[in-house]
Amino acid sequence: MKAFEVRAPHDFGIVDIDAPQAAAGEVLVGVAFAGICGSDMHIIHGENAFVRFPRITGHEFAGIVEDIGDGVEGLAVCDRVCIDPVISCGECYPCRIGRPNVCTRLAVIGVHRNGGFEQRVSVPADNVHRLPANVGLDQAALVEPYTIAANVLERMQPHDGDALLILGAGVIGLTILQVARAKGLTDITVCDVIDDRLDAARSLGASHTVNGQRQDLEAVMSERSDGEGIPLIADAACVPALFPQLARIASPAGRIGLLGFNATPSDLVQLEVIKKELTIVGSRLNNRKFPDVIEMLASGRLDASALVSHRLPFAEMGEAIHMIDHHPERVRKVLIELGA
Known part of the structure; x- marks a missing residue:
């Protein structure tokens, strides 16, 4: 069978490999669709410290169950499914308090073990979610990025009527926008520096947009809030240097959700944080958000489908990566069809 393998940084391609078998406690899934994520690109560029090469990447995927391993119940051959990539131990402190997405022995499908850019993949049955009849496999392949949005919003604890500022209108920013609207938030501002992305945000329901290159975001948000500040800020731009500005824009008792893995230090003005009693939360992966997102899709x-800018066959995976690398302004989500 065919698989997309990253052998080392910048060394990748489609290869022939033996088809895996359904291990005990696992199911074999014939992959139908998989999305290319920014973290896949980080692996390709050698910028992910957790990955070990060679690796078959891909953590956004959906397909059809082809075989069932020993001890698996509740799933059957031909079930249409999508897969939560977060594998946790169930025993460590984060797992014991209901935070398995930061398990001390965390493993992520497509990072720590082979993922969805192969025609068949064996995955833990506990990570497999059956799909309602009205959710297509192409949409189901994109459940995972929406769980990232659902997770950071839960961490920020929105209240009815809260205004939300989203920094960055890439895929994650747009998923936060969509999930926030699905959960009832209506006053949502999106800031980016690319007009096409801001156009996309408006088309998906942003009530306001700001081009950070041409407008003073801090002044705009102060005027919009009558000087009170914004209670919810989701940083999907992930630029550490912007953090002091976010702390100034935040209202007293505001919550700032951080999503980036950048190792560059951010300046933290303690006075700004303490006088407003800000809550600053990190958000990693998703904490059991697949059922919630699947229900919102259904x-x-x-x-x-609003996320997808390109749909390409598996054979054109290399061309897709070149496009993302060299023309990121043209790309939202690239969906790869593997054809299960």
């Missing part, structure tokens, strides 16, 4: 409150 109910029509989310439309994953």
Whole structure:
């Protein structure tokens, strides 16, 4: 069978490998669709400290169950499914308090073990979610990025009527926008420096947009809030140097959700944080958000097709990566069809 393998940084391609078997406690999934994520690109560029090469990447995927391993119950051959990539031990402190996405022995499908850019993959049955009949496999492949949005919003604890500022209108910023609207938030401002991305944000329901290159974000948000500040800020731009500005924009009792893995230090003005009693939360992966997102897709409150800018066959994986690398302004989500 075919698989997309990253052998070392900048050394990748489609290879022939033996098909895996369904291990005990696992199911074999024939992959239908998989999305290319920014973290896949980080692996390709050698910028992910957790990965060990060679690695078959891909953590956003959906397909059809082809075989069942020993001890698996509740799933059957031909079930249509998507896969939560977060594998946790169930025993460490984070797991014991209900935070398995930061398990001390965390493993992520597509990072620590082979992922969805192969025609068949064996995955833990506990990570497999059956799909309602009205959720297509192409939409289901994009459940995972929406769980990132659902996770950071839960960490920020929105209240009814809260205004939300989203920094960055890439894929994660747009998923935060969509999930926030699905959960009832209506006053949502999106800031980016690329007009096409801001156009996309408006088309998906942003009530306001700001081009950070041409407008003073801090002044705009102060005027919009009558000087009170913004209670919810989601940083999907992940630029450490912007953190002091976010702390100034935040209202007293505001919450700032951080999503970036950048190792560059951010300046933290303690006075700004303490006088406002700000809550600053990190958000990593997702904490059991797949059922919630699948229900939002099934109910029509989310439309994953709005994220997709390109759909390409598996054979054109190399061309897709070149496009993302060299023309990122043209790309939202690239969906790869593997054809299960």
